[in-house]
Amino acid sequence: MNDSPFLSGEVSDLDVGINTIDDLIEAYKRIGGFQGRYMADAAEVLLSMYNDLNTTVFLSFTGNLISTGLRGLIARFIESGFVDVIITTAGTLDHDIAKSMGGKYYQSYFDVDDIEMSKAGIHRIGNVAVRKEHYGPLIEKFVHSSLEDLSKTREEWGVRELLWELGKRIDDDYSILRAVSKAKVPIYVPGFVDGAFGTAILTYNEMQRTRTGGKQVRIDLLRDEHELMDIVYSSKSLGALIIGGGISKHHVIWWSQFAGGLDYVVYITMAIEWDGSLSGARPKEAITWGKVKPTARQAFVLEDATVVLPILIPYIIKKIGFRKGVRVIN
Numbered sequence: 001m002n003d004s005p006f007l008s009g010e011v012s013d014l015d016v017g018i019n020t021i022d023d024l025i026e027a028y029k030r031i032g033g034f035q036g037r038y039m040a041d042a043a044e045v046l047l048s049m050y051n052d053l054n055t056t057v058f059l060s061f062t063g064n065l066i067s068t069g070l071r072g073l074i075a076r077f078i079e080s081g082f083v084d085v086i087i088t089t090a091g092t093l094d095h096d097i098a099k100s101m102g103g104k105y106y107q108s109y110f111d112v113d114d115i116e117m118s119k120a121g122i123h124r125i126g127n128v129a130v131r132k133e134h135y136g137p138l139i140e141k142f143v144h145s146s147l148e149d150l151s152k153t154r155e156e157w158g159v160r161e162l163l164w165e166l167g168k169r170i171d172d173d174y175s176i177l178r179a180v181s182k183a184k185v186p187i188y189v190p191g192f193v194d195g196a197f198g199t200a201i202l203t204y205n206e207m208q209r210t211r212t213g214g215k216q217v218r219i220d221l222l223r224d225e226h227e228l229m230d231i232v233y234s235s236k237s238l239g240a241l242i243i244g245g246g247i248s249k250h251h252v253i254w255w256s257q258f259a260g261g262l263d264y265v266v267y268i269t270m271a272i273e274w275d276g277s278l279s280g281a282r283p284k285e286a287i288t289w290g291k292v293k294p295t296a297r298q299a300f301v302l303e304d305a306t307v308v309l310p311i312l313i314p315y316i317i318k319k320i321g322f323r324k325g326v327r328v329i330n
Contacts, residue, residue, distance in 0.1 A: 009029075009032060010032070011030070011031070011032035011033065012030035012031075012032070014027055014030060014031065021311060021314055021315045021318065022315070022318070024311060025039070025040055025043050025311075025315055026040075028040035028043075035301060035302055035303050038299060038300060038301045038302070038303075039301055039303070039308065039311065039312070041299040041301075042266045042268070042299040042301050042308075042312060043312060043315055043316070044297075044299075045264055045265075045266050045297045045298065045299045046241065046264075046266055046312065046316050047316065047319060047320070048264060048297050049239040049263075049264035049297070050082065050316065050320050050323060051320075052237060052239070052263075052264070054236040054237045055235075055236075055237040055238065055239045055263065055264060055326070056084045056085065056231065056235040056236075056237065056238055056239070056326045056328060057082065057083060057084045057085070057239045057240070057241070057325075057326070058083075058084070058085045058086075058087060058238070058239070058240040058241070058242075058252045058256075059074075059077075059078075059082075059083040059085070059086050059087075059240070059241050059243075060086070060087045060088065060240060060241070060242040060243065060244075060248045060249050060251070060252045061074065061086075061088055061092070061242075061243040061244055061248060061305070062088070062089050062091065062092075062243065062244035062245070062246060062248055063088060063089040063090060063091020063092040063093070063094065063095060063195070064091060064125055064126065064244075065092075065243065065244070065305055065306075066091065066092045066095035066096055066099075066176060067091075067095045067105055067125040067126075067128045067130070068105075068128060068306055070305065070306060070309055070310075071095070071096065071099065071174055071175075071176060072173075072174035073309060073310065073313055074176060074309075074313075075173075075174050075175060075176055075178070075179040076179075076313075076317075077313050077317070078176070078179040078180060078183055078185055079179050079182070079183055080317055080322055080323065081183070081322055081323035081324055081325040082316065082317070082320070082323050082325070083183075083185050083325070084185065084325050084326045084327075084328055085185065085186050085187075085188070085228075085231060085328060086180060086185060086186070086187040086188065087187075087188045087189075087190070087248050087251045087252050088187065088188075088189055088248050089189065089191055089194070089195075089246065089247060089248050090189055090191055090192050090193070090194040090195030090196075090197055090198060091195055092176060092189070093163070093177070093189060093192065093195065093197040094135070094139055094195045094196045094197055096175055096176045096177050097138070097139045097142050097143070097166075097170075097177070097197065098130065098134060098135050098138050098139055098196075099172070099174070099175070100142075100170045100171075100172040100175045100177070100178070101138040101139070101141070101142050102134070102138065103130060103134035103135060103138050104130070104131070104134055105128055105129070105130045105134075106128070106129045106130070107127065107128065107129075108122075108124060108127050108128060108129035109127050110126060110127045112124065117129070121133070123135055135196065136196050139196040139197060139200055140196065140199075140200040140203065142166075142169075143166075143197060143200035143201065143204065144200060144203075144204045144207075146165070146166050146169055147201065147204045147217050148204075150162070150165055150217070151208075151215040151216070151217050152215070155215060155216070155217060155218055156217075156218040156219075156220055157217060157218070157219060157220065157223075158219075158220050158223030158224050158227070159188070159189055159192050159219060159223075159224050160186050160187060160188055160223075160224050160227060160329075161223070162219075163177055163180065163181075163187050163189070164180065164181045164184075164187075165181075166181075167179075167180055167181025167182070168181050183325075184327065184329065184330075185325075186227060186231070186328060186329050188224050188227075188228060188251070190224075190247055190248075190251050191247045201217060201219065204216075204217065205217060227329065228251075228255050229255070229258070231328045231329075232255045232256065232258055232259045233258070233259065234328075235259060235326075235328075237263045237264075238256050238259055238261075238262050238263055238264075239262060239263060239264035239265065240252050240253075240256070240262055240264070240265050240266070241266050241268075242265065242266065242267050242268070242269075243268045243269070243305050243309070244268070244269055244271075244279070244305065245269055245271050245277070245278055245279020245280065245281075246278070246279055249267075249278065249279065250278050253286050253289075253291035253292065254291065256291050256292070257289060257290040257291045260290065260293060261286070261287070261290050261291050261292045261293040261296065262286075262291065262292045262293060262296055263293055263295075263296055263297070264296060264297045264298070265283050265286075265292055265296055265297075265298045265299075266298070266299045266300075266301070267282065267283055267298075267299070267300045267301065268301045268303065268305050268308050268309075269301075269302065270302065270303070270304055272302075273285070282300050283296070283298040283299075283300055284298075
């Protein structure tokens with residue numbers, strides 16, 4: 001025991017015998033140093049958040065993750081009730097639709113000849129690759145055919161409403177859009193025009209504009225924001241698992257400030273704070289903006305999500321089981 005404010009738990013040496021995810025999280029607690037310790041902290045914060053039945057849980061992640069096999073893991077997390085609201089980027093929609101429509105993604109390399117790769121008709125997402133014909137054309141075809149049907153029922157849509165309808169048209173057990181549509185989890189994409197999905201809406205409307213009797217689709221840009229406002233103001237407590245940075249991260253913490261800040265928050269990112277970017281900013285910086293409460297349970301893990309999530313998500317599901325979740329939109 002010690003009474004120093006500079007010391008907490010004692011570092012314990014590990015031996016072999018890590019056979020389960022529970023063993024691994026316990027080992028991270030005992031290691032005491034570096035990112036392993038923060039993985040254990042993140043697990044504890046998430047368990048506290050999910051045991052607080054009054055907490056509305058936001059999940060924020062960037063679209064690049066959906067190009068990897070994490071897509072299926074995140075879909076299962078949604079279906080198991082651990083997500084009440086999603087805020088993500090346009091890339092999530094693009095990769096999810098492309099995969100759901102039969103697009104094949106492959107393992108590749110960071111260190112390749114990108115000029116030759118482009119000549120071969122291949123897009124690169126880090127060390128993941130997809131052939132060009134398995135991306136843009138599949139997304140545009142699906143969006144156009146869906147809008148052709150949906151424009152007959154209504155001409156104006158919020159993005160969340162549109163995504164739920166698209167999810168009903170997807171037959172893929174690993175689809176994010178199918179998962180949110182089935183579970184009635186609102187998904188918000190504030191930068192939805194920043195990708196193939198948004199461009200497909202534009203090209204659909206351009207085609208309709210030149211057709212006799214063609215019906216264009218109008219997007220109500222503020223309808224989603226009104227929904228978010230209602231969710232935040234009506235929530236008793238707010239929590240968030242925020243993976244990556246950018247607009248999806250900021251939109252969660254931006255809206256949280258109007259309810260006094262997040263009560264629980266876990267950041268998982270590889271970005272650093274030294275350039276002053278939002279992506280690298282730590283939870284404690286958000287306290288100065290009122291986006292995270294000074295009393296919040298918080299954890300920051302400086303690590304690749306493809307390493308962290310296959311550990312944390314199964315751990316949380318095993319510990320909590322199926323979570324009913326908070327229905328924020330009927």
